[in-house]
Amino acid sequence: MTLVLTPTSVEEAVALLAEHDEAMPISGGATLVAMRNASLVTPSHLVSLHMIPELHGITRTKAGGVRIGAMARHCETAACADLTGTLFVLRRAASMIANRVVRNMGTMGGSVANADPAADYLPALSCCDAVLSVAGPDGTRELSIHDYIEDWYETALEDGEIITAITLPAPQTAASGYHKIARVSGDFATASCAMALDPEGTGLRVAIGACGPGPIRDRDGEAALRGKLDDPAAVAEFAGRLVALADPVDDVRGSAEYRLRLIPRLVTSSLVELTKQKELA
Protein backbone atom coordinates (compact mmCIF):
# COMPACT_ATOMS: atom_id res chain seq x y z
CA MET A 1 0.00 0.00 0.00
CA THR A 2 1.63 3.16 -1.21
CA LEU A 3 0.29 6.66 -0.77
CA VAL A 4 0.95 9.12 -3.57
CA LEU A 5 1.71 12.70 -2.50
CA THR A 6 1.66 15.52 -5.05
CA PRO A 7 3.61 18.57 -3.86
CA THR A 8 3.59 21.68 -6.06
CA SER A 9 7.01 23.07 -5.13
CA VAL A 10 10.52 21.66 -4.73
CA GLU A 11 10.61 22.81 -1.08
CA GLU A 12 7.40 20.95 -0.34
CA ALA A 13 8.68 17.80 -2.09
CA VAL A 14 11.92 17.88 -0.09
CA ALA A 15 9.96 18.39 3.15
CA LEU A 16 7.69 15.40 2.37
CA LEU A 17 10.69 13.19 1.61
CA ALA A 18 12.23 14.20 4.95
CA GLU A 19 8.97 13.63 6.83
CA HIS A 20 8.40 10.02 5.69
CA ASP A 21 11.24 7.55 6.20
CA GLU A 22 10.07 5.11 3.55
CA ALA A 23 9.14 7.72 0.94
CA MET A 24 10.64 7.79 -2.54
CA PRO A 25 10.44 10.53 -5.16
CA ILE A 26 8.79 9.50 -8.43
CA SER A 27 9.08 11.17 -11.82
CA GLY A 28 8.10 9.28 -14.99
CA GLY A 29 7.76 5.93 -13.24
CA ALA A 30 9.29 3.98 -16.12
CA THR A 31 11.73 2.27 -13.74
CA LEU A 32 10.38 2.86 -10.24
CA VAL A 33 6.83 1.61 -10.88
CA ALA A 34 8.26 -1.48 -12.62
CA MET A 35 10.44 -2.11 -9.56
CA ARG A 36 7.47 -1.65 -7.25
CA ASN A 37 5.35 -3.99 -9.39
CA ALA A 38 8.09 -6.60 -8.94
CA SER A 39 8.18 -5.90 -5.15
CA LEU A 40 11.83 -4.82 -5.38
CA VAL A 41 10.92 -1.59 -3.59
CA THR A 42 8.08 -1.07 -1.12
CA PRO A 43 7.82 2.68 -0.49
CA SER A 44 5.25 3.87 2.06
CA HIS A 45 4.82 7.08 0.07
CA LEU A 46 5.62 8.11 -3.48
CA VAL A 47 6.36 11.82 -3.64
CA SER A 48 5.30 12.71 -7.16
CA LEU A 49 7.31 15.41 -8.92
CA HIS A 50 4.69 15.85 -11.68
CA MET A 51 2.94 18.92 -10.33
CA ILE A 52 6.06 21.03 -9.73
CA PRO A 53 6.21 23.57 -12.57
CA GLU A 54 9.91 24.44 -12.23
CA LEU A 55 10.93 20.83 -12.89
CA HIS A 56 9.36 20.86 -16.34
CA GLY A 57 10.58 22.22 -19.64
CA ILE A 58 13.84 22.81 -21.48
CA THR A 59 15.12 26.40 -21.62
CA ARG A 60 18.19 28.38 -22.72
CA THR A 61 20.37 29.73 -19.91
CA LYS A 62 21.73 33.29 -19.80
CA ALA A 63 25.18 31.84 -20.50
CA GLY A 64 23.89 30.37 -23.77
CA GLY A 65 23.67 26.83 -22.38
CA VAL A 66 20.61 24.65 -22.00
CA ARG A 67 18.74 23.86 -18.78
CA ILE A 68 16.78 20.62 -18.87
CA GLY A 69 14.18 20.30 -16.11
CA ALA A 70 14.41 17.00 -14.27
CA MET A 71 10.88 16.11 -15.42
CA ALA A 72 11.68 16.58 -19.14
CA ARG A 73 10.56 13.40 -20.91
CA HIS A 74 12.95 11.55 -23.21
CA CYS A 75 10.70 12.45 -26.18
CA GLU A 76 11.12 16.19 -25.39
CA THR A 77 14.91 15.91 -25.20
CA ALA A 78 14.98 13.83 -28.40
CA ALA A 79 13.13 16.65 -30.21
CA CYS A 80 14.89 19.65 -28.63
CA ALA A 81 16.25 21.97 -31.35
CA ASP A 82 18.48 23.81 -28.84
CA LEU A 83 20.68 20.74 -28.49
CA THR A 84 23.15 21.48 -31.28
CA GLY A 85 26.90 20.99 -31.81
CA THR A 86 28.55 19.40 -28.79
CA LEU A 87 25.10 18.97 -27.17
CA PHE A 88 23.54 17.11 -30.10
CA VAL A 89 24.91 13.89 -28.60
CA LEU A 90 22.28 14.14 -25.84
CA ARG A 91 19.48 14.43 -28.37
CA ARG A 92 20.71 11.30 -30.11
CA ALA A 93 21.03 9.40 -26.83
CA ALA A 94 17.46 10.37 -25.83
CA SER A 95 16.12 9.13 -29.17
CA MET A 96 17.68 5.69 -28.60
CA ILE A 97 16.19 5.01 -25.16
CA ALA A 98 13.82 2.01 -25.15
CA ASN A 99 10.89 2.73 -27.51
CA ARG A 100 8.49 5.58 -28.33
CA VAL A 101 6.04 4.68 -25.58
CA VAL A 102 8.64 4.58 -22.83
CA ARG A 103 10.19 7.80 -24.21
CA ASN A 104 6.80 9.47 -23.60
CA MET A 105 7.06 8.49 -19.93
CA GLY A 106 10.65 8.42 -18.69
CA THR A 107 12.39 11.59 -17.55
CA MET A 108 16.01 12.72 -17.55
CA GLY A 109 16.00 13.38 -13.79
CA GLY A 110 14.62 9.92 -13.09
CA SER A 111 17.08 8.18 -15.39
CA VAL A 112 20.07 10.05 -13.96
CA ALA A 113 18.93 9.47 -10.36
CA ASN A 114 18.51 5.74 -11.05
CA ALA A 115 22.10 5.72 -12.41
CA ASP A 116 21.85 2.51 -14.41
CA PRO A 117 25.34 2.24 -15.94
CA ALA A 118 23.88 0.79 -19.15
CA ALA A 119 21.34 3.61 -19.60
CA ASP A 120 21.95 6.15 -22.33
CA TYR A 121 22.07 9.57 -20.68
CA LEU A 122 25.12 9.22 -18.42
CA PRO A 123 27.79 8.90 -21.15
CA ALA A 124 26.09 11.63 -23.22
CA LEU A 125 25.96 13.97 -20.20
CA SER A 126 29.60 13.22 -19.42
CA CYS A 127 30.53 14.11 -22.99
CA CYS A 128 28.65 17.44 -22.55
CA ASP A 129 30.25 18.26 -19.15
CA ALA A 130 26.76 18.56 -17.63
CA VAL A 131 26.06 19.97 -14.17
CA LEU A 132 23.28 18.60 -11.99
CA SER A 133 21.19 20.90 -9.78
CA VAL A 134 20.17 19.16 -6.61
CA ALA A 135 17.76 20.16 -3.81
CA GLY A 136 17.63 18.58 -0.38
CA PRO A 137 17.04 19.20 3.31
CA ASP A 138 20.22 21.30 3.50
CA GLY A 139 19.30 23.50 0.53
CA THR A 140 20.41 23.39 -3.07
CA ARG A 141 23.76 22.57 -4.63
CA GLU A 142 25.35 21.91 -7.99
CA LEU A 143 27.25 18.80 -8.85
CA SER A 144 29.41 18.02 -11.88
CA ILE A 145 28.41 14.89 -13.79
CA HIS A 146 32.06 13.84 -13.47
CA ASP A 147 31.72 13.68 -9.64
CA TYR A 148 28.29 12.10 -9.65
CA ILE A 149 28.76 8.32 -9.92
CA GLU A 150 30.50 6.80 -6.90
CA ASP A 151 30.02 3.08 -7.50
CA TRP A 152 27.57 0.65 -9.16
CA TYR A 153 24.17 2.35 -8.73
CA GLU A 154 25.69 4.62 -6.07
CA THR A 155 25.62 8.34 -6.63
CA ALA A 156 26.66 11.49 -4.81
CA LEU A 157 22.99 12.21 -4.04
CA GLU A 158 22.40 12.29 -0.27
CA ASP A 159 19.29 10.91 1.45
CA GLY A 160 16.31 13.11 0.73
CA GLU A 161 17.92 14.94 -2.18
CA ILE A 162 16.32 15.19 -5.60
CA ILE A 163 17.70 16.28 -8.95
CA THR A 164 15.89 19.44 -10.11
CA ALA A 165 17.66 20.18 -13.41
CA ILE A 166 20.51 19.22 -15.67
CA THR A 167 22.43 22.18 -17.09
CA LEU A 168 24.62 21.97 -20.16
CA PRO A 169 27.26 24.55 -21.06
CA ALA A 170 26.79 26.60 -24.24
CA PRO A 171 27.13 24.33 -27.27
CA GLN A 172 30.32 24.56 -29.29
CA THR A 173 30.32 23.85 -33.00
CA ALA A 174 31.04 20.16 -33.40
CA ALA A 175 29.89 16.97 -35.04
CA SER A 176 28.56 14.84 -32.22
CA GLY A 177 26.80 11.53 -31.94
CA TYR A 178 25.88 8.61 -29.77
CA HIS A 179 26.57 5.05 -30.83
CA LYS A 180 25.11 2.13 -29.00
CA ILE A 181 25.66 -1.57 -29.34
CA ALA A 182 22.58 -3.41 -28.06
CA ARG A 183 21.10 -6.86 -28.63
CA VAL A 184 17.91 -5.43 -30.13
CA SER A 185 16.53 -1.96 -30.81
CA GLY A 186 15.35 -0.50 -27.51
CA ASP A 187 17.47 -2.61 -25.20
CA PHE A 188 19.93 -1.14 -22.72
CA ALA A 189 23.45 -0.81 -24.13
CA THR A 190 25.97 -3.63 -24.11
CA ALA A 191 28.42 -0.77 -24.68
CA SER A 192 27.93 2.76 -25.92
CA CYS A 193 29.99 5.73 -27.01
CA ALA A 194 29.16 9.43 -26.84
CA MET A 195 31.53 11.51 -28.96
CA ALA A 196 31.99 15.09 -30.15
CA LEU A 197 34.52 16.11 -32.81
CA ASP A 198 35.52 19.75 -33.20
CA PRO A 199 35.10 21.42 -36.62
CA GLU A 200 38.84 21.44 -37.39
CA GLY A 201 38.89 17.69 -36.84
CA THR A 202 41.65 18.08 -34.24
CA GLY A 203 40.00 17.45 -30.91
CA LEU A 204 37.67 14.80 -29.51
CA ARG A 205 35.52 14.30 -26.46
CA VAL A 206 34.59 10.71 -25.74
CA ALA A 207 32.57 9.01 -23.01
CA ILE A 208 32.01 5.26 -22.93
CA GLY A 209 28.88 3.80 -21.32
CA ALA A 210 27.93 0.38 -19.88
CA CYS A 211 31.54 -0.64 -19.25
CA GLY A 212 31.85 0.25 -15.56
CA PRO A 213 29.83 1.82 -12.75
CA GLY A 214 29.77 5.17 -14.52
CA PRO A 215 30.73 6.68 -17.86
CA ILE A 216 34.41 6.44 -18.78
CA ARG A 217 35.96 9.75 -19.77
CA ASP A 218 39.71 10.41 -20.07
CA ARG A 219 40.18 14.15 -20.46
CA ASP A 220 43.99 13.94 -20.20
CA GLY A 221 43.95 11.34 -22.96
CA GLU A 222 41.73 13.61 -25.07
CA ALA A 223 44.26 16.46 -24.61
CA ALA A 224 47.16 14.17 -25.59
CA LEU A 225 45.26 13.10 -28.72
CA ARG A 226 44.65 16.67 -29.88
CA GLY A 227 45.92 17.17 -33.44
CA LYS A 228 46.70 13.46 -33.91
CA LEU A 229 43.31 12.16 -35.00
CA ASP A 230 44.62 11.17 -38.43
CA ASP A 231 47.23 8.94 -36.77
CA PRO A 232 45.64 5.49 -36.27
CA ALA A 233 48.33 4.52 -33.74
CA ALA A 234 47.51 7.56 -31.58
CA VAL A 235 43.78 6.81 -31.76
CA ALA A 236 44.45 3.18 -30.87
CA GLU A 237 46.58 4.27 -27.91
CA PHE A 238 43.78 6.56 -26.72
CA ALA A 239 41.22 3.73 -27.07
CA GLY A 240 43.62 1.54 -25.06
CA ARG A 241 43.56 4.10 -22.23
CA LEU A 242 39.75 3.91 -22.19
CA VAL A 243 39.90 0.11 -22.08
CA ALA A 244 42.31 0.34 -19.13
CA LEU A 245 39.85 2.58 -17.27
CA ALA A 246 36.91 0.24 -17.95
CA ASP A 247 35.62 -2.14 -15.28
CA PRO A 248 32.84 -4.08 -17.00
CA VAL A 249 30.92 -7.06 -15.66
CA ASP A 250 29.50 -10.17 -17.32
CA ASP A 251 25.76 -9.94 -17.71
CA VAL A 252 22.94 -11.05 -19.97
CA ARG A 253 23.88 -8.36 -22.52
CA GLY A 254 27.46 -9.51 -22.96
CA SER A 255 30.60 -10.66 -21.18
CA ALA A 256 33.11 -8.28 -19.64
CA GLU A 257 35.69 -9.51 -22.15
CA TYR A 258 33.34 -8.76 -25.08
CA ARG A 259 32.68 -5.24 -23.74
CA LEU A 260 36.43 -4.53 -23.50
CA ARG A 261 36.75 -5.54 -27.15
CA LEU A 262 33.85 -3.30 -28.15
CA ILE A 263 35.43 -0.11 -26.77
CA PRO A 264 38.18 0.36 -29.42
CA ARG A 265 35.71 -0.57 -32.18
CA LEU A 266 33.18 1.98 -30.90
CA VAL A 267 35.83 4.71 -30.71
CA THR A 268 37.05 4.02 -34.25
CA SER A 269 33.63 3.65 -35.84
CA SER A 270 32.25 6.73 -34.07
CA LEU A 271 35.27 8.77 -35.22
CA VAL A 272 34.82 7.60 -38.83
CA GLU A 273 31.12 8.43 -38.69
CA LEU A 274 31.65 11.91 -37.21
CA THR A 275 34.43 12.71 -39.67
CA LYS A 276 32.03 11.84 -42.48
CA GLN A 277 29.32 13.97 -40.86
CA LYS A 278 31.72 16.93 -40.52
CA GLU A 279 32.75 16.68 -44.19
CA LEU A 280 29.11 16.68 -45.26
CA ALA A 281 28.31 19.75 -43.12
Place this chain on the structure above:
Amino acid sequence: MAKKTLYSLTLNGEEIEVASSAGATLLETLREDLRVLSSKRGCNQGVCGACTVLLDDKPVRACLTLTAHCEGRKLQTMEGMGGDPIMATLQRHMVESGGVQCGFCTGGVLISARNLLSEDPSPSRETVKTALSGNLCRCTGYRTIIDAVCGAAEELAQ
Protein backbone atom coordinates in the same frame (compact mmCIF):
# COMPACT_ATOMS: atom_id res chain seq x y z
CA MET B 1 -10.15 -3.39 2.91
CA ALA B 2 -7.45 -1.28 1.31
CA LYS B 3 -7.97 2.45 1.48
CA LYS B 4 -9.47 3.81 -1.75
CA THR B 5 -8.93 7.21 -3.30
CA LEU B 6 -11.37 8.89 -5.68
CA TYR B 7 -9.91 9.96 -9.02
CA SER B 8 -11.61 11.93 -11.82
CA LEU B 9 -10.53 11.57 -15.40
CA THR B 10 -11.94 11.43 -18.92
CA LEU B 11 -12.18 7.85 -20.18
CA ASN B 12 -13.00 7.42 -23.87
CA GLY B 13 -14.71 10.81 -23.99
CA GLU B 14 -16.71 10.38 -20.80
CA GLU B 15 -15.92 12.18 -17.55
CA ILE B 16 -15.79 9.58 -14.81
CA GLU B 17 -14.91 9.18 -11.16
CA VAL B 18 -13.32 5.99 -9.97
CA ALA B 19 -12.38 4.76 -6.51
CA SER B 20 -9.05 2.98 -6.68
CA SER B 21 -6.56 1.90 -4.06
CA ALA B 22 -3.97 4.55 -3.21
CA GLY B 23 -0.86 4.07 -5.30
CA ALA B 24 -2.70 1.94 -7.89
CA THR B 25 -1.35 1.73 -11.40
CA LEU B 26 -3.60 2.78 -14.24
CA LEU B 27 -3.66 -0.86 -15.37
CA GLU B 28 -5.06 -1.96 -11.99
CA THR B 29 -7.64 0.83 -12.04
CA LEU B 30 -8.73 -0.01 -15.59
CA ARG B 31 -8.98 -3.76 -15.18
CA GLU B 32 -10.02 -4.16 -11.54
CA ASP B 33 -12.04 -1.04 -10.75
CA LEU B 34 -13.46 -0.07 -14.16
CA ARG B 35 -13.53 -3.54 -15.77
CA VAL B 36 -12.09 -2.00 -18.94
CA LEU B 37 -10.24 -5.06 -20.18
CA SER B 38 -8.58 -4.21 -23.51
CA SER B 39 -5.41 -3.16 -21.70
CA LYS B 40 -3.71 -6.43 -20.80
CA ARG B 41 -1.41 -7.32 -17.95
CA GLY B 42 1.51 -9.07 -19.60
CA CYS B 43 4.85 -8.42 -17.94
CA ASN B 44 3.74 -5.61 -15.56
CA GLN B 45 7.25 -4.23 -16.18
CA GLY B 46 6.72 -1.91 -19.15
CA VAL B 47 8.46 -4.29 -21.53
CA CYS B 48 5.76 -6.22 -23.39
CA GLY B 49 3.48 -3.34 -24.46
CA ALA B 50 0.20 -5.27 -24.02
CA CYS B 51 -1.16 -2.60 -21.63
CA THR B 52 -0.47 0.40 -23.91
CA VAL B 53 -3.16 3.14 -23.77
CA LEU B 54 -3.33 6.78 -24.87
CA LEU B 55 -2.95 9.42 -22.15
CA ASP B 56 -3.53 12.96 -23.48
CA ASP B 57 -3.18 11.43 -26.97
CA LYS B 58 0.24 9.93 -26.28
CA PRO B 59 0.79 6.19 -25.89
CA VAL B 60 1.95 5.19 -22.41
CA ARG B 61 2.29 1.96 -20.46
CA ALA B 62 -0.72 1.59 -18.16
CA CYS B 63 1.30 -0.75 -15.91
CA LEU B 64 3.92 1.95 -15.23
CA THR B 65 1.49 4.87 -14.91
CA LEU B 66 0.14 5.78 -11.50
CA THR B 67 -3.59 6.48 -11.54
CA ALA B 68 -2.81 9.49 -9.35
CA HIS B 69 -0.95 10.95 -12.33
CA CYS B 70 -4.06 10.65 -14.54
CA GLU B 71 -6.19 12.99 -12.43
CA GLY B 72 -8.03 15.38 -14.78
CA ARG B 73 -6.40 13.90 -17.88
CA LYS B 74 -7.78 12.32 -21.05
CA LEU B 75 -7.48 8.59 -21.36
CA GLN B 76 -8.31 6.44 -24.39
CA THR B 77 -8.37 2.67 -24.61
CA MET B 78 -9.28 0.35 -27.49
CA GLU B 79 -12.88 0.38 -26.24
CA GLY B 80 -13.17 4.04 -27.25
CA MET B 81 -11.64 3.79 -30.70
CA GLY B 82 -14.48 2.15 -32.61
CA GLY B 83 -15.17 5.28 -34.63
CA ASP B 84 -11.57 6.06 -35.49
CA PRO B 85 -10.94 5.64 -39.25
CA ILE B 86 -7.19 4.98 -38.91
CA MET B 87 -7.90 2.34 -36.27
CA ALA B 88 -10.65 0.73 -38.35
CA THR B 89 -8.30 0.43 -41.34
CA LEU B 90 -5.52 -1.01 -39.18
CA GLN B 91 -7.91 -3.54 -37.64
CA ARG B 92 -9.14 -4.74 -41.02
CA HIS B 93 -5.57 -5.17 -42.29
CA MET B 94 -4.60 -7.04 -39.10
CA VAL B 95 -7.43 -9.51 -39.71
CA GLU B 96 -6.72 -9.87 -43.44
CA SER B 97 -2.97 -10.41 -43.07
CA GLY B 98 -3.26 -12.82 -40.14
CA GLY B 99 -1.66 -10.37 -37.71
CA VAL B 100 -3.90 -11.63 -34.90
CA GLN B 101 -3.39 -15.07 -33.42
CA CYS B 102 -4.01 -15.35 -29.68
CA GLY B 103 -4.85 -11.62 -29.60
CA PHE B 104 -3.24 -10.79 -26.26
CA CYS B 105 -0.78 -8.26 -27.72
CA THR B 106 -3.15 -6.93 -30.38
CA GLY B 107 -4.67 -3.95 -28.53
CA GLY B 108 -1.24 -2.61 -27.59
CA VAL B 109 0.10 -3.22 -31.10
CA LEU B 110 -2.85 -1.35 -32.63
CA ILE B 111 -2.49 1.66 -30.32
CA SER B 112 1.25 1.91 -31.08
CA ALA B 113 0.57 1.50 -34.81
CA ARG B 114 -2.19 4.10 -34.79
CA ASN B 115 0.09 6.55 -33.00
CA LEU B 116 2.78 5.94 -35.63
CA LEU B 117 0.40 6.49 -38.57
CA SER B 118 -1.04 9.65 -37.02
CA GLU B 119 2.48 11.11 -36.84
CA ASP B 120 4.02 9.55 -39.95
CA PRO B 121 1.36 8.57 -42.54
CA SER B 122 3.80 6.79 -44.88
CA PRO B 123 6.41 5.05 -42.75
CA SER B 124 9.06 2.75 -44.20
CA ARG B 125 8.96 -0.91 -43.20
CA GLU B 126 12.01 -0.25 -41.02
CA THR B 127 10.20 2.63 -39.27
CA VAL B 128 7.21 0.37 -38.61
CA LYS B 129 9.49 -2.25 -37.07
CA THR B 130 11.14 0.34 -34.82
CA ALA B 131 7.78 1.85 -33.83
CA LEU B 132 6.50 -1.57 -32.80
CA SER B 133 9.71 -2.62 -31.06
CA GLY B 134 8.02 -2.01 -27.70
CA ASN B 135 5.21 -4.47 -28.40
CA LEU B 136 6.08 -8.13 -27.98
CA CYS B 137 4.13 -10.82 -29.85
CA ARG B 138 4.80 -14.47 -29.08
CA CYS B 139 2.61 -15.88 -31.89
CA THR B 140 2.97 -14.26 -35.25
CA GLY B 141 6.70 -13.75 -35.71
CA TYR B 142 5.81 -10.10 -36.48
CA ARG B 143 5.88 -10.29 -40.29
CA THR B 144 2.10 -10.36 -40.64
CA ILE B 145 1.73 -7.49 -38.16
CA ILE B 146 4.21 -5.37 -40.05
CA ASP B 147 2.46 -6.30 -43.34
CA ALA B 148 -0.82 -5.11 -41.81
CA VAL B 149 0.54 -1.74 -40.67
CA CYS B 150 2.27 -1.12 -44.01
CA GLY B 151 -0.88 -2.17 -45.88
CA ALA B 152 -3.07 0.13 -43.79
CA ALA B 153 -0.65 3.03 -44.34
CA GLU B 154 -0.76 2.46 -48.10
CA GLU B 155 -4.54 2.32 -48.14
CA LEU B 156 -4.88 5.44 -45.98
CA ALA B 157 -2.46 7.34 -48.23
CA GLN B 158 -4.71 6.77 -51.26
